[in-house]
Amino acid sequence: MTKKEFLHRRKALLSKMTPSSGALFFAAPVVIRSKDSAYPYRQNSDFWYFTGFNESEAALLLIKSATYQNCSVLFNRRSTFRTQVWLGNCLGQEAALSQLSVDYAFPWDTMSNNICLFLNSLKIIYHAQGQDSFADTILFSVLDKLHKGASRKSSPPIRIADWRPWVHEMRLVKSKAEQDLLRKAGRISALAHQRAMSCLSPDMYEYQLEGEIQYEFSRYGARFSSYNTIIASGKNACILHYNNNEKQMKSGELVLIDAGCELQGYAGDVTRTIPVNGAFTTPQRAIYSIVLDAINLGLSLYKPGATILYVTKCVTRMITRRLIQLKILHGHEEALIESDALNKFFMHKLSHWLGLDVHDVGNYGTNYNRVLEPGMVLTIEPGIYIPPDANVPKEYLGIGIRIEDDILITKDGNENLTVLAEKDIRTIETLMINKKKL
Incomplete structure (x- = not known):
């Protein structure tokens, strides 16, 4: 700067x-x-x-x-x-x-x-x-x-x-210099998530994976995290701000990794959810596919003139419809949306501003209806969290999944600043399984 x-x-x-x-x-x-x-x-x-x-x-x-x-x-x-x-x-x-x-x-x-x-x-x-x-x-x-x-x-x-x-x-509309720093912070954060995929194996402790992520931050000149890193395996992933990072990760579990670096004051904020043993189970794959489709839908909708409110409505409708198909939600789609039934499984906002603070400053408008402009930077982070005591088919109990990217609103749409962190199911499994063969 x-x-x-x-x-x-x-x-x-x-x-x-x-x-x-x-x-x-x-x-x-x-x-x-x-x-x-x-x-x-x-x-x-x-x-x-x-x-x-x-x-x-x-x-x-x-x-x-x-x-x-x-x-x-x-x-x-x-x-x-x-x-x-x-x-x-x-x-x-x-x-x-x-x-x-x-x-x-x-x-x-x-x-x-x-x-x-x-x-x-x-x-x-x-x-x-x-x-x-x-x-x-x-x-x-x-x-x-x-x-x-x-x-x-x-x-x-x-x-x-x-x-x-x-x-x-x-501060809400970022200058070119700020965009460049956020782009770098996003890239370093994404590379740390890639490192986590390459290092993860059953019986590691959550804090050991946290150490690998912090190493990657430091290797690229980002000494500090922009927030407390979350390494949440198994049912810990259903705790939104879990950061004890002390559990031993077991084969068959997923681990939710929410980690971003801070570079010259500017924050990255990335979440990926990956299988500890490198392969998703059928129930995990079903829930993960919904969250993946949700973030991809959001990425296709975020552009100048859109609002967080509008994109959130589209994403929540899609997730609601898919959870009905899995018999996790029951009832008519419109009635479930009207009653905000999804809130018990997706209870946080879809997006927040990003900049010098990980939850950056700036007015969101009334109920997140502010019209987006080029130069604004925000996250997109759909998730589904099914606690162990939920009244749902038992194969889905204890599954918590979030996928999060950082985007810059451009004149034509958006730029994904954290695209280097893989989120496709087949790609993740291929990377993790091939790593184990080396």
Whole structure:
């Protein structure tokens, strides 16, 4: 991502702001894992969107006023001997001016005083109030200081407004640079799923397969997952957010693998369901075929002008019809659709936005009826989950299957960013069985 990209985003936001206003963004704090050990640092997505800066103890202020027209101010850590020894080279203030293309850079520990100079006489401050308590505390302390200012020239902002509606709409439609990163994240995620197919064998533990996936992420420069990897074998696949990943996988079971990498902040999100021993049983094949046909139907329908709501209705109708044929659902198709009978076997949404967050920001409209446009990126993830205690033919009990791809809406339809991860039944079986013959 180039400096020009971040500058373009700042200018786009400044163009929406009213005169005599400022927009304030805070970096994510360090999160403690235990005692004095921290989790690996992950930057706040909105702060990253405007800076590409991956340090904590930082804030960005964008100002639109007569005095500071379209001005950017960064507060960040000092680069000192102590920070270099303990944390490595912090960017510091001088380097921030050139590397981040900001107009001013001040040490983080001087923010309380220096930010007053910039906020004074502004009418509006845009801030994500309620998002982070530490950020609210800092801003309200500064505003209180301005209110109590001894000088007659002290004039704090009279209104706090929220920048999130603007920024999250900006983030929803991806630029070419973002599309390229999401394409790469999708490819790496897909390759990790291919590796899982090549490594899987009966009696492996779920966490061992997780390790193979993480290895593939790291091999291609994506050190972190974009969410907790799910390796759910057997009936665990009927638990949507299962991530204990501790069970030994047995021959005859399926394993649902939901794993995506994070690359330069951008997320992949892919699910495949494969047989532990390399061959689907007849009941598994029947359910898998429905889910496979569902995702292929959705992929054929997603295009500019469509809505998630419309595609979901088409997909759920098809799944409902097929489950009636298997005697898993009983009744008339229209009545079952009207009563949302499918919900007990497919209980999550078909799609969600994808970007800097795996469940990315952006308005879905009323009941997911927002019209899709080129540049939007979303998942498609139909699934069928039949718990062990369901009132269905016993051969289907405990089967959980989800297939998920990431797609970019293009001017003509969509681009499947994760197509490298195989999902065809015959192809999966051929890959896994031939692997065992090597």
